[in-house]
Amino acid sequence: MKHATSSGPYKVPKDHDGLRSAAMAVAMHAVLILFLWVGVHWQSNEPVAVEAEVWDMKVQEAAPPAPPAPEAEPEPAPEVKPPPAPVSPPDEVKPEPKAPDIALERLKARLKAEKEKQEELKKEQLKKEQLKKEQLKKEEEKQAKLKAEKEKAEKKKLEEQKAKEEQEKKEKKEQAEKKLKADKEAKAKLDKAAEKARAAEMSRITGAVGAGTSGTAAKSTGPRSDGGYEAAIRGKIKGNLVYSGTDDTLKASFHISQLPTGEIISVRKTKGSGNAAYDTAVENAIWKSSPLPKKKDGTVVRDFDTDFNMKDLH
Template sequence: MKPATAGGPYKVPRQHNGFRSGLLAVAMHALLLLFLWVGVSWQNNEPTEVQAEIWDMKVQDAAPPAPTPDPAPEPEPEPPQPVEKAPPPPVEAPPVPKIDPEIALERIKAQKKEEERLEKLEQARLKKEADEKLAKLEAKKKADQKAKEEQAAKDKAEEDAKEKALAEKEKKKAAAEKLAKEKADKAAKDKAFAAEMSRITGSAAKGTSGTAAQSTGGRVDGGYAAAIKAKIKSNLVYGSEDDSLTASYVITQLPTGEIIGTRKVKGSGSTAYDNAIENAIAKSSPLPKKKDGTVEREINLDFKLKDMH
């Protein structure tokens, strides 16, 4: 038997001889029942036959003597009765040491606290494992999301680069086509202007009256410029209230006043206003002529918004 551990609860020692005592008791009872059964069986003998003679006094002759019966067999000796053994004395349990109730209570409390501490440690361990697993899952999820976003950004950058290259190519192509068209238009206008000038010059040489083009080296007639601006103003469509806008253009025209070219010398800073002026110039062809019926081949005009209202 192990002694009670200091600081732990008291436990009643187990009785290790109880099984052996019970086994011996069962064996003794079985032997006693066997002996009783054997004794009863041996005492149950068969009954002995008894014969009697009857004498009749009237009969003179004596009856023959009865046969002598066989002697009865001697009874078999009874078997010796087994000697009953006295059952072994019961094994007394060792005395239970007396424990102070307060000490036992303290031990129970200490054991309970220890169990609670171990349970808390186990719960903390399980929680830590769960948190670490969750953190790993979150980190993997973020890494996958980041990789997905980086791949999407890379794909978008490649797509944007392709679109930009295509747009640049289309832009260059459009610019080349526009330049070619402008050159073709300019050549056609120059050819038409030269033909018109030849016609006018030829007419003047024959003594006929015509509308000869004047050089641009001289001073432009103010009334002539005002007439041109007035016509362009009538075709201007622009609704801004910023009167500080001013744009300068050089207009090239045929002797008939038809416009064959417009070149912007100075922009106003507003694309919308510049486009509106160019559209108004194009709609004003042919332009007014001077009082003598002539025109300026090229004329430089300033278009101030405050004067175009």
């Protein structure tokens, strides 16, 4: 290559090594492709698209004209280095994944993650429902237990109440029996006292008759000589009568003995009405009426018979 003289303008030297420059360009592209392939396969993440811009070494722009330079010594010729040996391409170069394949893989991965998430949520929901069922079952068992205990307590309370009522009933029955026994004993004592009084009265009357009379003592058969006296006795007995029957044909007769004070000492039924309830009610009313009313002069009829008609006692 010849150089221009210092006296003339600068000119671009002609390219006499075009083949060598093309070979160097091809070698550089091969090395670049190799580095890209190795880098893609060594990376653990998804490959990314790489763009490479190829420059044509043949195209050169003309340098702008240099200003005139002072005269200088001619430069030595540039040292030409031998081209690097061509690098053989690898045995197999895998094609880079295309953008649609990458998007599909990402979509599959996202769908898989969503599916796994849905399965986890479903498992959590099933677990919550199972826990809720177990809690509901425990609550039902608790309520059933409380109900059974309540029923047991109520049953026990009823049994205790029933036993208490039975005891009270038994005690009342015993008291009634005791009272009835006491009443019978009292009545027996009154009857005995009445018999003694009657015997004493008869002895007195008999003694009086033997001492100064020659007739027999007339026995009173009822307060017939004094209508007011009889009415007073009937009125008091009627006030103590407790009977709910309505049969006006009932009639009962009783013999009554009393002390001079009006205290009744004996009641004896001489003729029944045919209705035991009515007869008992009249007898109880006679006993409740003791002492009986006296006459206007303060005396009483010791023994008398009287009839009790239902129609007269209304």
